[in-house]
Amino acid sequence: ASLLLLLSLQLSPSPRPFCTRAKAMTTKSNKYPDAVSAGGAKSSLAKHQQSAQAPPPPAASAIFFAYSVLGAALSFTFGRDPSGMLLPDADDFVHELAPTIIVICLFLVSYSVLDVMNVGIEKNRHGFASKTYLSIASNPPEEVYLAQRVQTNQVEQLSGFLVGSICFTILVNGKVGALLSLVWAVLRRIYASTYRASVGQPIIKSGITKCTIPAYFILNSMLMGTVFQCARALVYSL
Numbered sequence: 001a002s003l004l005l006l007l008s009l010q011l012s013p014s015p016r017p018f019c020t021r022a023k024a025m026t027t028k029s030n031k032y033p034d035a036v037s038a039g040g041a042k043s044s045l046a047k048h049q050q051s052a053q054a055p056p057p058p059a060a061s062a063i064f065f066a067y068s069v070l071g072a073a074l075s076f077t078f079g080r081d082p083s084g085m086l087l088p089d090a091d092d093f094v095h096e097l098a099p100t101i102i103v104i105c106l107f108l109v110s111y112s113v114l115d116v117m118n119v120g121i122e123k124n125r126h127g128f129a130s131k132t133y134l135s136i137a138s139n140p141p142e143e144v145y146l147a148q149r150v151q152t153n154q155v156e157q158l159s160g161f162l163v164g165s166i167c168f169t170i171l172v173n174g175k176v177g178a179l180l181s182l183v184w185a186v187l188r189r190i191y192a193s194t195y196r197a198s199v200g201q202p203i204i205k206s207g208i209t210k211c212t213i214p215a216y217f218i219l220n221s222m223l224m225g226t227v228f229q230c231a232r233a234l235v236y237s238l
Contacts, residue, residue: 070217071224075232078173079225082232086171096174100165100181107185111158115151115192122147142199150192157188157219164222172222172229180218187215 057063080086088096122144128136161184169177191211198206
């Protein structure tokens with residue numbers, strides 16, 4: 001019996017001490033250092049990208065409400081008396097409209113000279129004239145892309161600016177319309193130069209929102225101010 005007991009003690013596996021298991025785990029992690037570091041890098045990159053994302057915009061209804069409040073304030077504060085003549089007198093018509101027309105014409109000239117021509121300049125600088133479409137369509141140089149995006153975005157905003165500035169100047173207030181149009185044009189010029197200079201930067205770090213958001217509010221406030229002024233005139237005519 002004693003002999004059998006001794007044999008069973010010798011054949012039974014001894015438990016691994018804690019230090020041995022810790023050493024094995026350390027050896028395993030040291031065996032694959034690239035995998036461990038790659039996993040940590042991916043995790044930190046994912047956290048950085050998540051934190052760098054731009055916050056979501058407000059609801060469309062909230063933005064429309066803000067435009068409406070600003071438009072109503074412009075109409076009731078600076079608008080002509082809707083119980084009288086909605087349009088300025090014939091003698092004052094040119095004086096009311098002329099400053100806004102000057103701003104519009106100067107902005108269109110700046111668009112042609114600075115925005116349109118910059119696209120051609122960047123394309124020529126990167127040798128587009130000697131390249132085929134397939135070689136540049138999928139991955140154009142960033143300078144060319146930014147110049148094209150600036151020029152396209154100016155066109156996207158132009159129709160609303162023309163309607164809003166002219167209608168607000170004629171129907172609401174000529175001096176206020178010219179001032180708002182001038183501020184809008186200056187902001188759009190700052191946007192264009194800032195965006196073209198953001199080569200190598202993500203959009204959220206380019207700083208263009210400091211120009212685009214105020215420009216959106218100015219433009220849509222003029223449009224909504226015109227809407228409220230016309231609505232007031234219709235109510236008084238009933």
